[in-house]
Amino acid sequence: MKVVILAGGFGTRISEETILKPKPMIEIGDKPILWHIMNLYSSYGFHDFIICLGYKGDQIKKYFSDYFLSHADVTFHLQEQKISIHQQNVEPWNVTLVDTGLHTMTGGRIKRIQKYIGNNPFMVTYGDGLSDINIQQLVDTHRTHGKIATVTAVQPVGRFGNLNISEDGSVSEFVEKPKGDGQWVNGGFFVMQPEFFDYLAGDDVVLEKEPLETLSENGQLVAYKHSGFWQPMDTLRDKNHLSELWNSNQAPWKKEIDQSE
Template sequence: MKTVIFAGGLGSRISEESHLKPKPMIEIGGKPILWHIMKIYSHYGYNDFIICLGYKGYIIKEYFTNYFIHNADITVDLSDNSTTVHKDNSEDFKVTLVDTGLETKTAGRLQKVKKYLEGEEDFMLTYGDGVSNIDIKALVEHHKQNKKIATVTAIQPAGKFGVLTHDQLGNISKFTEKPSTEGSWINGGFFVLNRRVFDYLQSPMDNIMWEQEPMKALVADGELTSYRHSGFWKSMDILRDKVELENLWENNPQWKVW
């Protein structure tokens, strides 16, 4: 089963770094967050990826084109321009890199990779900025059992701030540091899709968000189910998120299932 990853957006909310590189190439622990996402899937045996490129997509192309050399010990003999590889630390990834346009929105990016999914009954889809300790095998099994066109992973994100419980006099009886949003489940990515999803991507989709018309149409037709994940999930939306992920990588990288 192949995995499609959205990696073409501008990442304007984390422009401190995204002005130099695509958001999925921002590093956590010396590796792009895109690599971390791929390692999650790879741990469960899914190593075939389709990356939807857009903003500064050439940087992602160069990263994977040179990945083998960058992750090996080598000797370069300048006298004859030969290279000897001594130790290979590369991954068992197969990566298809597709230019889906600079301004294309997510539905359009998915539409543009359809031809690379020929022969696939089901495939997976996620965003290039979110990590989780989700059980991918269980997610796929949930999708197969429910027999819907689309499955989305539902998560309860931690709040941005600590919550105080206090009386009218201001006396605090409880403090909870960044609790999960009680009762609210949101789109956490990590989709599993049947190829019939392209029936919902018929007209030109370049200006359409996957999360709007297509997903709403799937809901209206009763073809969208959710897989509830109560474990770790974190997206890198702003610089503070990157800092938090860096700290977690050093101390408790909960998404590091490999």
């Protein structure tokens, strides 16, 4: 099953970084967040990726065009104009990079890559969010219910602490970062049947509007509830938080890839 990653937006809410690079190339630790997302899927055996490019997409193309050599020991035979590869340690990925337009909306980007999917189920996620979601369980859930689409539902951590205050004014409980108000929100990590393309009319279609709303009205959208870690990288503060988790070896999304597959 192929994994489609939406990586073409402008990332205006984290413009401190995106003025120079596309949002998916912002580094968490020493790796772009795009690499972290792909590593998560690959740890569950999903190695085929289609990346929807847009804003500064040439930087993502260059990253992958240089990827093999940058992760290998090499000898350059200058007179013979040859390169000898001695050792390489790269992931077992097949990566298709597609220019889906500078101003194309999220649904439109997915529509543009239809020819690379064919008549097969596929997954979709955003190029700016990390989670410890069990991808295999997500796929199994989708296969079980038989509907057109599955969306991962999450409860984001509250931005401010909660205080439980007694009548006399004393604080009986303080929770620094509680879960949200009980509402589930779209956390990305979709699984789609190929029929989903019929709900995408063109470049101006926003994935989160007409397509998903129509599927919901038709009883064709099912939620996979994920109660574990989930964190989008919307702001510089989010980026710094994710980097701190990674650098301190406390990243919940960190997974090892089985290179023998």
